[in-house]
Each structure stands twice: as structure tokens, then as C-alpha cells.
Amino acid sequence: MAQKTMIQAITDALAVELEKDKDVLVFGEDVGLNGGVFRATADLQDKFGEEQVFDTPLAESGIMGLSFGLALEGYRAVPEIQFFGFVFEAMDEIVGQIARTRYRMGGTRNLPITLRAPFGGGVHTPELHSDNLEGMIAQAPGIRVVIPSNPYDAKGLLISSIRSNDPVVYLEHMKLYRSFREEVPDGEYEVPLDKAGIAREGNDITIVTYGAMVRESLKAAENLEKDNISAEIIDLRTVSPVDMETIIASVEKTNRVIVVQEAQKQAGVAAKISSDIAEKAILSLEAPIGRVSAPDTVFPFGQAEGIWLPNATDVEEKAREIVNF
Amino acid sequence: MAKKKTIDFQALLNDVDALFPTYQALDQDGNVVDESLVPDLSDHELVELMSQMVWSRVLDQRSTALNRQGRLGFFAPTAGQEASQLASHFAFEKEDVLLPAYRDVPQLVKHGLPLYQAFLWSRGHVVGNEYDDDLQALPPQIIIGAQYVQAAGVALGLKKRGKNNVVFTYTGDGGSSQGDFYEAINFAGSYKANGVFYVQNNGFAISMPREHQTAATTIAQKAVAAGIPGIQVDGMDPFAVYTVSKLAREWAANGNGPVLIETVTYRYGAHTLSGDDPTRYRSKELDDEWQKKDPLIRFRNYLENKGLWSEEKEEEIMENARQEIKDAIAEADKVPKQKVTDFLKNMFKEQPQNIQEQIKFYEAKESK
Numbered sequence: 137m138a139q140k141t142m143i144q145a146i147t148d149a150l151a152v153e154l155e156k157d158k159d160v161l162v163f164g165e166d167v168g169l170n171g172g173v174f175r176a177t178a179d180l181q182d183k184f185g186e187e188q189v190f191d192t193p194l195a196e197s198g199i200m201g202l203s204f205g206l207a208l209e210g211y212r213a214v215p216e217i218q219f220f221g222f223v224f225e226a227m228d229e230i231v232g233q234i235a236r237t238r239y240r241m242g243g244t245r246n247l248p249i250t251l252r253a254p255f256g257g258g259v260h261t262p263e264l265h266s267d268n269l270e271g272m273i274a275q276a277p278g279i280r281v282v283i284p285s286n287p288y289d290a291k292g293l294l295i296s297s298i299r300s301n302d303p304v305v306y307l308e309h310m311k312l313y314r315s316f317r318e319e320v321p322d323g324e325y326e327v328p329l330d331k332a333g334i335a336r337e338g339n340d341i342t343i344v345t346y347g348a349m350v351r352e353s354l355k356a357a358e359n360l361e362k363d364n365i366s367a368e369i370i371d372l373r374t375v376s377p378v379d380m381e382t383i384i385a386s387v388e389k390t391n392r393v394i395v396v397q398e399a400q401k402q403a404g405v406a407a408k409i410s411s412d413i414a415e416k417a418i419l420s421l422e423a424p425i426g427r428v429s430a431p432d433t434v435f436p437f438g439q440a441e442g443i444w445l446p447n448a449t450d451v452e453e454k455a456r457e458i459v460n461f
Numbered sequence: 462m463a464k465k466k467t468i469d470f471q472a473l474l475n476d477v478d479a480l481f482p483t484y485q486a487l488d489q490d491g492n493v494v495d496e497s498l499v500p501d502l503s504d505h506e507l508v509e510l511m512s513q514m515v516w517s518r519v520l521d522q523r524s525t526a527l528n529r530q531g532r533l534g535f536f537a538p539t540a541g542q543e544a545s546q547l548a549s550h551f552a553f554e555k556e557d558v559l560l561p562a563y564r565d566v567p568q569l570v571k572h573g574l575p576l577y578q579a580f581l582w583s584r585g586h587v588v589g590n591e592y593d594d595d596l597q598a599l600p601p602q603i604i605i606g607a608q609y610v611q612a613a614g615v616a617l618g619l620k621k622r623g624k625n626n627v628v629f630t631y632t633g634d635g636g637s638s639q640g641d642f643y644e645a646i647n648f649a650g651s652y653k654a655n656g657v658f659y660v661q662n663n664g665f666a667i668s669m670p671r672e673h674q675t676a677a678t679t680i681a682q683k684a685v686a687a688g689i690p691g692i693q694v695d696g697m698d699p700f701a702v703y704t705v706s707k708l709a710r711e712w713a714a715n716g717n718g719p720v721l722i723e724t725v726t727y728r729y730g731a732h733t734l735s736g737d738d739p740t741r742y743r744s745k746e747l748d749d750e751w752q753k754k755d756p757l758i759r760f761r762n763y764l765e766n767k768g769l770w771s772e773e774k775e776e777e778i779m780e781n782a783r784q785e786i787k788d789a790i791a792e793a794d795k796v797p798k799q800k801v802t803d804f805l806k807n808m809f810k811e812q813p814q815n816i817q818e819q820i821k822f823y824e825a826k827e828s829k
Contacts, residue, residue: 187621193651198610198644205614208558208599209622213614228641233607240600242591243807278808301810330813377813 140320143313145287146176146252149294150214152324154184160298161206162189164199164216164252173218174254174313196222200229200251204237207247212298220255220307221264221435223273234303235278246301250294256309256348256398257430257445260438266310267435268397271404273305274376280304280329281376285312285350287320289373292327300329309348332379334386338368341455342386344409345396346372349428353396355448356455365459375405380412387417392461394426394454398446401429423461426454474678481679483693483725486700489754491762498704504769510551510699511760511770512778514543517567518757519782521730524583528734532790534584537564538730541697544756545661545724546631547571548699552706553629553657558615559598560608560630563733564661568631572598576789581796587803588796597626606632606639609658613648616656616719627713629657635666637680646687646721653718657709660723661696664751667732668742684721696724697754700763727751800827 140148153160162177162184168191171178181189192199196217203213217223223230230251237247257266274281282297282304284290290308297304327333335350336357343353350371357367368386372378387393393413395406410425428446436444486498493499502510521540527533539546542564550568553559559572566579573596582589582600590600602608612630619626636642637660649656660680664671677683684691690712694705702724709720729748731737764770801823805816812820 193644193648195640195644195648197641198613198648201607201610201612201641201645202614202617202648204611205616205628206618206621207614208611209615209618211618211621228604228607229610232604233611237599238810239804239807240587240590242587242803244591244594246810280809280813329811374813377815379814381814 137319137321139317140287141314141317142284142287142290142308143174143176145291145320146294146308147178147180148320149291149298150177150180151183153212153214153295153298154180154188156324157212158188159210160188160212160214162214162216163192163202165192165194165218167191167216172216174310176252176308177216196225197229200226200234203249203251204229204234204247207249208245213249214298215249215251217251217253219261219265220253220269221267223253223269230279230305231273231276235276238302239278247303248301249303250297250300251303251305253305253307254310254313255307256311257435257441258311258348260441261310263435263437268399268430270307270375271399274405274408275403278303279376280374282306282329282374283309283347284373285335285347285371287318289327289333289371291320292325293329293373295324296326296329299326304329307347311348312351327373330374330377330379332382333371333373334382335369335371336367338366338390340366340390341392341394341459342368342370342383342390343394343396343451343455344370344372344383346375346405347398349396349398349446349451352446352448353451356451359448359452360455365455367455372405378405378409378412380416383409383413384417387413388420391420391422392458393421394428394451394458396428396446396451399430400432401427402432404429423458426458428454477682477685478678481681481691481693483695484701484705485695485698486704487698487759487763489759491759491766498701500700500703500707502703504767507764508769510548510703511764513547513551513571514699514757514760515775515778516782517543517547519779520567520786523783523786525730525734527790533580535563535733535735536583537733538728539564539567541727541729541751541755542661542663544699544702544760545696545726548702549629549659549706549722549724552703552710554626556597556626557710558619558626558628560612560615560628561598561601562608562631562633562636563601563603564633565601565631569598569601572596574598576785577792580789580793584793586796587799587807605636606641606645608632609636609639609645610641610648612656612658613645613654616649616654616713617652619655620652620716624655625714627655627657627710629659629710631659631661633666634660634662634664634671634674634680635669636660637683638674643683643686646684646689646719649719650687650689653716655713655716656719657706657713658719658721660721661726662723663726663728665728665732665742667737670742679723681721681723687721689719689721691721691723693723693725696726697756697759699756699760727754802827
């Protein structure tokens with residue numbers, strides 16, 4: 137086993153699947169020779185050839201339409217949208233077409249497509265690059281939204297996504313790409329879709345979160361521990377559909393919960409989870425459901441990200457508020 | 462002294478326009494005007510193509526009546542477009558992949574979709590979209606141009622598989638304004654993929670006249686920007702449509718890349734029967750002018766002159782079509798009602814928790 141960053145784990149997952157199944161195709165703007173703007177596909181074209189790893193003309197709707205057609209022809213399409221902020225150009229193909237084709241055709245066709253894209257704030261990208269748009273896709277039935285928070289999960293979840301016969305939007309938080317390393321096994325292994333992980337066990341409060349906010353929540357939990365507040369952290373991994381069983385079991389144990397997301401507060405994943413907890417476990421709660429999120433503005437200009445993005449301190453303060461309610 | 466003009470912009474436009482004549486084989490009376498475009502079809506095949514076009518005209522008439530009786534749902538009239546639709550389809554093989562738009566139901570049925578399923582699609586029943594594995598087609602597309610980018614993907618897939626088959630897809634003159642239209646022909650062109658892309662220019666995008674849709678003189682010339690061949694053909698002329706389609710198919714199937722074909726045609730009816738009133742934007746004079754170009758008239762004249770067609774023959778085809786439609790409606794009526802539990806089961810191959818929970822709820826509700 138080797139210590140790998142999240143982006144190395146992602147490259148590794150792509151290589152494993154490209155090797156195992158020649159019908160897996162990796163493509164998008166600059167993914168071939170250039171290896172992607174973040175180098176997630178670095179050297180894959182060299183190893184697997186231009187038939188399996190190739191560049192596309194610059195057009196997001198075209199890329200997703202291409203994915204649809206390739207999947208219809210029996211390929212496993214793994215397209216890259218260069219930054220998830222560019223997804224609006226492809227919304228019809230993703231949400232209007234890919235997400236609903238199985239349903240429309242009465243289950244007679246599957247579209248195994250894994251759309252990969254970098255997203256998330258904190259790396260000072262220009263406007264319309266970083267947006268947290270997972271809630272928008274999560275609104276659409278028929279497509280999974282998968283967001284890893286660490287290298288091990290990133291590899292296993294990506295392999296599971298590519299092997300899934302259902303379409304997946306697989307979002308890679310840019311801040312997590314190279315910020316730390318962990319042990320990532322060589323070869324193939326799967327981390328199941330639709331199943332949340334327990335990132336940290338605890339008894340006093342449940343923190344439900346995903347993506348980069350898992351790291352912030354882990355930091356918050358360490359500080360809370362100093363005051364003997366034991367936080368359980370649930371890493372959703374699949375943010376749509378959500379593994380509510382794991383969340384409810386935890387809430388019934390800790391009786392307190394906060395939901396943490398990097399995205400704006402309005403609508404979105406945390407809103408859905410909060411309402412489901414209220415619906416299914418309100419009598420287990422000894423305090424209101426707390427939420428930590430970004431404010432309801434458009435994603436901020438780079439220099440304002442430090443104050444705009446939620447962080448470990450915000451999580452810690454909200455957790456204390458709920459514990460001391 | 463005034464500086465010499467170095468670029469004649471009008472000449473640039475004229476040069477492009479000159480490259481896109483309208484291909485025509487038969488005139489309005491069914492006389493051959495271009496022998497080179499007369500298709501290499503047997504007498505039997507000629508009669509078969511005419512029969513399909515007559516069948517389509519009957520289907521249009523009966524679908525309109527059935528819609529008004531409340532026995533069909535959504536319907537986009539096809540009368541006038543028989544040559545554009547059926548003569549183009551006639552050039553393709555069963556293994557070729559058809560990605561139709563909402564008006565292209567006749568081609569879908571001729572490609573293998575049982576007619577009762579086409580009626581179920583119109584009524585809004587999922588069984589209408591449950592396609593057999595060997596039916597190389599997608600259900601009619603509603604979003605303008607969405608099928609075009611998907612066709613680019615199918616085209617690339619066919620090429621990668623090393624197949625000599627092609628994908629063929631249709632949109633309208635309005636569809637040619639969509640970004641997806643250009644993205645698709647550009648992608649397919651870039652990959653030299655196996656696709657034939659049709660624009661059925663029927664003069665109006667609902668109410669918007671073709672002249673206002675684009676400043677381009679032809680839609681075929683939009684192919685230039687994608688670096689692929691573009692051809693404008695008389696869409697009321699079954700011979701020209703068939704021959705151009707057959708050649709385009711061969712070109713694409715042989716790995717030369719896609720072709721864009723603009724068929725200049727006309728829909729006699731409304732955009733759809735869901736509230737459109739074409740008298741608001743079209744004159745009777747225009748309708749009459751196009752009726753004279755009717756594809757059935759010119760094909761009928763041609764075949765009659767060759768002794769291959771008669772009034773009795775046509776009446777027999779029409780009667781058979783009416784019976785086929787009647788039977789298909791009866792079959793559609795027998796299909797059980799839809800269940801929300803089935804909808805839920807069709808969302809994902811692997812059902813997540815929320816879906817499993819909701820299946821239980823609707824199973825209970827539907828068993829009451």
C-alpha cells in the first residue's frame with residue numbers, strides 16, 4: 137500500500153477500471169495529452185491509448201450527449217466536466233436526459249455514465265468555477281451524487297460508480313485534491329454507493345456532513361473532545377440519495393444533530409436531511425437540528441472565501457450551541 | 462485616392478450559397494428532372510416506399526381523428542413530410558440507430574416499434590417506451606436538439622465498435638438554432654463518426670418562419686462550420702431524399718464522417734394538436750402552393766406512368782392501414798394501467814433506501 141493524495145487515488149481508480157474493462161472510456165476537455173487541468177487523468181492516455189482516453193471539443197452539452205450515446209452503445213462513459221461551475225451548459229443532458237432515460241424507457245435501457253468534476257471552494261478559483269451545485273443535481277431523481285472526503289473513499293467510490301449501471305455525478309472537492317495523503321490499497325476495491333461512513337464515533341452529538349466539511353468537522357470534534365463532548369461524524373459519501381438509516385441510527389444514539397455543508401443554506405442537501413430527521417426521529421431529539429452552511433449569496437469572489445466558507449470553528453460553535461441547548 | 466476594397470463581403474456570402482443547390486429528381490408532376498438522382502430500387506421496392514408513404518398519410522389522418530375523439534394524446538402532424546420522413550428512413554438498415562424527434566413516429570414504427578406502442582407513447586403510457594433490445598432506437602425526443610448530441614455519441618460508439626452501421630437523427634429548422642445542433646455535428650465531424658443528421662425544414666418552428674430562424678440561405682450550409690458535407694434536398698421529392706440519404710449513409714458508414722441533410726418540406730397541419738392554430742401564422746395561399754408539391758402526387762404519377770400503381774392499389778393500402786390502426790388502438794386499450802411502484806422500480810438499477818421505502822408505501826396504496 138502507498139500513501140496517496142486524493143487526486144492520485146482518483147487517477148488510480150481510473151487506471152484500474154480502464155485496465156479491467158476495455159469498454160470504460162475516459163474523455164473530456166484536456167483529459168488526454170494534458171492529463172486534465174488538475175492532472176487527474178495524467179498519463180492515462182499514454183497507458184491506455186487514444187481509443188480509451190481522449191480529448192473532446194470544448195462543449196459541455198456535447199460531452200454529456202456523447203456520454204449518453206456511448207453508453208447507449210454499451211460503453212461505460214467516464215466524462216470529465218472541467219469545473220462543475222460549467223455544468224449549466226450540460227444540465228439538459230444530465231438532468232433532463234441521462235437521469236431519466238431508464239425511467240422513461242421502463243427500465244429497458246441503462247446508462248452507465250460517471251460524470252467526474254472538480255468543485256468546491258477554498259482554492260481561489262475565478263468566478264463560476266467553484267460553485268457547490270450538488271444540491272441542484274440532488275434535486276433530480278434518477279442520478280446519484282457521490283462526493284468523497286478522503287483518498288481511500290475516493291478510489292473505492294469511483295470504482296463503484298464506474299461499475300454501476302446507473303448514472304453518477306462524482307464530485308471531487310478541489311481543496312481535498314492534494315491537501316493530505318493516506319493509505320490507499322493497490323488494485324481494485326469498492327466502497328459501496330448509497331452507504332454513509334462513520335468518520336468518527338461519538339455519543340453526544342451527531343454531525344452529518346460530506347466532502348471538505350468532513351475534515352473541518354473532524355477538527356471541530358477534536359476541540360469538542362477536550363471538553364468531553366463526544367461527536368459522531370457521519371460522512372455521507374453519496375449525497376443523493378441519502379443513507380438516512382445510518383443518520384437516524386446515530387441520532388437515536390446521540391439525541392442531538394447538526395448538519396454541515398459547504399453550500400449555501402437555501403434548499404440543498406442539508407435542508408433535505410434536516411427535514412428527514414424531523415420527520416423520522418423528532419422524538420429522539422433533545423435540541424433543535426442545527427445547520428452549518430454558507431450564506432445565501434452567489435459563490436464568493438476568491439478573496440472573500442475565508443470568511444464566506446464554513447469552517448471548523450463554525451462547526452464547533454454550532455455543536456456547542458446544540459449540546460448546551 | 463480611396464483605398465481599394467480588399468474584401469467583398471457580399472461575394473463571400475454568394476460563394477457559400479452557390480455551394481448548396483436544392484437536389485431534386487422529380488418535378489411536381491412526377492417527371493424525372495435529374496436522372497442521376499433516380500434511385501436504384503426495384504419495382505417492388507418502389508411500390509413498398511410509396512405504400513409506406515400512403516400508410517403514413519393515413520396514420521396522420523387517423524391520429525388526428527383519434528386525438529379529437531380523446532383516444533390519443535400528444536400528436537404532431539406529419540402530412541406533407543412523407544418523403545422527408547419515409548424516403549429518408551428507407552435508406553437505412555434495421556441495425557442502424559434511429560434517434561427521432563417528436564414528429565418522427567412514422568420512421569420509428571417502420572424501424573420496428575409496434576404501432577400500439579407508438580399510440581401508448583402518445584397517450585403517456587410507459588409501455589410505449591419499453592423498447593425491445595433489438596430495436597435500435599430511442600423514444601421520440603421532446604427537447605429540441607437533445608437527440609443530436611446523443612447521436613454524436615452513438616456515432617462515435619459505432620465507429621469505435623468498428624461497425625458499418627450509422628446513427629441517423631432528425632430535428633426541425635427550429636432545432637438548427639440550438640447550440641446542441643452545432644455541438645453535435647461538430648463533435649461527430651471531429652471524430653469522423655458514423656452519423657447522418659437531418660434537419661426537416663418544414664418552414665416553421667411552431668409559428669416562426671424559416672426566414673427568421675437564421676440569416677443563412679440554407680440550413681445545409683451550417684455543415685461548413687463543422688467541416689462536414691451538407692446537402693439541401695427537395696423534401697417533397699422521395700427520389701431525391703432517398704438517393705441523397707443512401708449516399709450519405711454510405712459515406713458515414715465507410716468511416717468518412719457525418720453528413721448534414723436539410724430536407725425542404727412542409728407540414729400541412731398544426732405544429733401539434735395541443736392547441737396550435739397554424740392559420741394565425743400561415744396563409745391559405747402558402748398552404749395551397751405547397752399542396753401542389755405533395756410528395757404523394759408526384760410519386761403516384763411516376764409510378765402510374767410505369768404501370769406500377771393504381772387507384773385500386775392505393776385504396777387497398779389505405780384500407781389495410783386503417784385496419785392496422787384500428788387493431789393497434791384495440792391492443793393499446795388492453796394494456797394495464799401504469800403503477801407508481803413500477804415507476805419507482807425503474808428509477809435505478811440498484812434501488813436506494815428512499816426508493817425502497819416508497820415502493821412499500823405505493824404497494825400498499827395500489828393494493829387497496
